[in-house]
Structure formats: C-alpha cells, structure tokens
Amino acid sequence: MDWKTSGGTQGSQNMNNRDNDAVTTVNMFKPSTVATLKVARKNEMGAFLDAQTGNTSNDILLHKTQQTAPVEIGDMVKVFLYKDPKGRLTASMRVPRMKEGQIARLKVINLSEDGAFLDAGAERGIFLPFAGTRGALKLGDYVWAKLYTDKSGRLAVTMKVEDEIRRASKSAIGAAHVGDKIDGSVYNLTDKGAFVFTTERYIAFIPEKEMAEHPHVGAEVTARVTYIREDGRLNASLRPIKEKAIDIDAAMLLKAIAAHDGKIPYDDKTPPEIIKNRFHISKAAFKRAVGHLLKNGIVMEKDGWLILVDDKKD
Template sequence: MNSRSKSMTAPRLEPGQVVTLKVARQTDLGAFLDAGTGRTADDILLHKMQQTAAVAVGEEVKVYLYRDPKGRLAASMRLPQMRPGQIARVKVINVTRDGAFVDIGAERGVFMPFAGMRGRVKRGDRVWVKLYTDKSGRPAVTMDVDEEIARAARPAQDIKIGDQVTGTIYSEGESGFFLFTAERYIAFLHKDEVTRPLRMGEEITVRVTYLRPDGRINVSMRPQKEDAIDVDAQNILAMLRSRGGKMPYSDDTAPEVIKEKFQISKAAFKRALGRLMKEGLVVQREGWTYLAGQEHEGAGKQP
C-alpha cells in the first residue's frame, strides 16, 4: 500500500551503509523504518533484538543496514567500528570455500574474498584489514594494508637495540615479515631471524637489532648472539643424538639446507659448531659431523 508520498531525493539504500532513518511504525517484531520510497512495503525492519535502546514512532535512528537470512534489507543499531578506507585488527569468525568473514563490530560479519587474503586464515585469527565497498556495493575487507599502515606508523623513538617490542604480522615478502607494533612502529623480521613457522596476523614479541634511518626497525626472534650460540649448540647436539651421533651437515653444507634443518643461518650454524668443536664435543670429517669419539663409525648415506 502506498501510504506515504514518495521522496524524489531518497538515496538508494544498500547493505553495509550506516544511515539515519525515521521510525514509521511499531509491531510485535520491532520498529519499521521509512526507506524513503513512499511504499510501506519497502519499510526496513529494526528487530527488537537489533535495538540497543527503545525507539519511538517519528524518532530518527542511526542504523547499519544488512541482508537478513532471507535476503531482505534489515537494520541494526549495532554500528560497525570501521568506515570504508579505515584499517583495524579484527577477528576471523568463519571461513568458507569462497573466503572468510570477519567481525568489525556490526550485526553481521563482513566478507573477505580469497583475493584479499595474505596467505590463509583460520577461524579465531586476528588480522589487519581495510574496509572497502566491492563492485556490488556491499562492504568487504582486504588484508592488503601496507599503504595504510605506512601512513598510520610513526618513526621509532625512545627505543634502543636489544629492547623488546610486540607486534602483529601484517605482510610477508620474499625476505621476511613486516610487523606493526603496539607503539605504531613498522618492524622488519628477516627470515634468517625467524625461529619457528609464523602465521599472518600472529602477535609476537621480538628483539630490536637495528634502528633504520627511515624510522623503521629491524627485529629478531632469536636471543642475543652469545645466548643464541648456546641455544644453537644444544640444538645441534640434540640433532646428533637423535641420529645416533652423526649427521651429514657441516661447515660445507649449503645455507638453504642449514636453514631448513636447523632454522638458523649458515653463519649462526658455524658459530655454534665452532664452539662445540672447541669444547671437544664434536668433530667434522668429509662433510659429516660426529659426536666426539664416534667419528670412527664412518659416514652413512645422506638422507
């Protein structure tokens, strides 16, 4: 029924918009908001469950628009905590064959297509995203936030080499990871300084190793060099013991093999191996490393 005159200037209402609409009528389900088309049938339901405070007929209410399970335009007074173009660290609430949904504080999760992901995400992950409007006019998010974080960051100050910072991984390149810290610093974590597999969006605490002229910092997951040598040496000994006292890795082994097997650089491996040799705990022969006293067993086949 056409019970109201049609507004000639009424804007087109779409899911994802935050708009102010007038309460046209009340029912047992909730309040119906005037969509501005002049058609009562186009009124938008603001269900009682989506009201954060009581509303009255004639009152103007700020609401977030979304599609209900039947595809109908609906409204909620629970407003998103982001606006298009803004970035935030948000929680992944569901993953589907087509992408994922994240919580931006609105009534419904917002879609993140696979094309907008960095790596793969899982339910419960917290990742940095940017809100935008897709080609169909609906809200969506992307993990491509490098430019936005660069604008939001500030130069590292009141910090020195050896300090610890906590940051979230927001990007990965060929040589390492980029973190955005609690202080709004951008930190680079080289892959040689990574001690375990990392996930996009993961929050980690790292050690500052270099203050860059551009205001950014380089960081490491590894302890200080002297402490790192101790740790690396113990890992080498553990590897040897697990292999019966011998292993086909030595000073001559390729850096990429050392990285794969020990998760450290070739230089770090050589430092730790050198300490073990100096202490008389290991010996090297023909490209193999042995626990001291077991080198007579000879080399075996390389795995």
C-alpha cells in the first residue's frame, strides 16, 4: 500500500509537472512580439506554425492574407504575433519596419484611455503607453517614437526620444545661418518652448515667446533661425521678422478691438503676462503694434483703454 501510494503520488506529481511544462510552453509566445517559427503544416486557409508545445492544436495560424511571400512546410518564418477578434494567437509576416531601439516618425492610428497605437508597419498597431506620450495626440498625427520591449516582453513604443534624437542629430555650425528657414517636426513641448528635429537633422529650440500659436507634438513646422549655439543647436522662431510682425500684430489687435465694441482694456501699462495670455505676443511686440496703430490714427489710448477712432466724428 505504501509503495502504491507513493508511486501514485509520484505519478500524479509527474503529470502535474508535465501539465505545468505544457502551460509554460503555450505561454512562451505572446501577442505584440516577433518570433521566428517553423511551418508545421498547410491547408486551404494558410500555414500553421509550430508553437513548440508538442500539441498541434496549439499551432499558430499564418493566414494566406497575412503572408507576404509563399511559405512551405519546414520553412523558418519571421512573424509578428497578435490576437485575432476571437482572442486566438495569430501570425503575420508583416513585422515592424524598425528594430528595437530605433526611432521613426509613426502615425497615430488609434487612441485609448491607456495610451495610443502607432503604425510601425506591423499587422497591428504597436502600443504607446500613456506614460510614454508627449502632449495631446490626435488620430492621424505623425510623431517621433522609439520601439522597445516592455517588462512583459511585448513590443511597445515611447515618445521619450530625446537621447536618441541627440545621438542622431548633427551640428548646424558652418551649415546654417541666422535668417535661414528650417523645416522639421516637434518632438517635445514644454512650458519654455518647442523642440524640433529638422529635415537636416538639426535640433532647434523655439522659445515660447517666439510662437504666436503653440504647435502640437508631431506638428510639422517651418521656422526661422535666430541664433546658432556653441553646441551646434539652433534657436528659431515661428514669428515673422519684426517688420512683417508689426503689421500682423497690428491687424490682430485691430480685429480684437472691433470685436469688442471698438475698445479693449489694454495699454502700455498692462503687465506683460496679461498681454501674453490674451494676445500670445510679447509686451514689446504689443507696444510696437499699438504704436503702429496710433501713428496711423486708427486707435487712441484713453484711461487704460485702446479705442478705435471713429472717422465719422468731426
């Protein structure tokens, strides 16, 4: 009895161990990962890839529509794994176009409460956790992102790419000049300004005061170089040169005055922060625009107000 009981217990333990091994093997492959698997068999639906469990019912379907080239039994195929609408692990030969650690501008194809999904060329979007986002994202945006493997072993992306962009950038010294126009995209936005990676691979900083309107992260911008720094980076502006800016700012103020019954409670003594919050221009730019309107007799100042001059009055 003791021997049978002992043997039965041992046999039961062995079965449990085999079951645990099988479970472990089944869970070896996860969605949002890339794997190289062997084609075990084929049928009219497509190919079945060996999931390495010893149980053909666990094999992973590589549907005909998910094949970018014909496959044969015995082939080793690199695939992207994801879950189909029924929750089954499925394979596609459309793998991410980028490698782990690389950065690229990727399209936002879906948004959720937990983050977003970006198109990296795989069969399904790659998850961008909320903690890895920069700014408010919109569908269709293109943003700089890096591919990495998260703690669970799945592929993910992050918009925290400052170090990677710094390593990929080049110096603008001797190549760019003050007044040059530069094209690029915003990869980070702070309360001090916007950081842009240009098509020439320069890093440009646009101070907050040099932005009439704040671009969103991912926005493509054309800026004007205002300063070349010793470290090879650029300072730039989204505002036109001063002469043109006066006309633009004056027109903006005139529109605001006309929209408020011909007068607004602002003048030379209004604090700079109020001017900035209301009109999104500096106090100096405000004074230049007001001076332009005063000089041309379009407005007048009275008791802390800017008042539109009525030409019909004598």
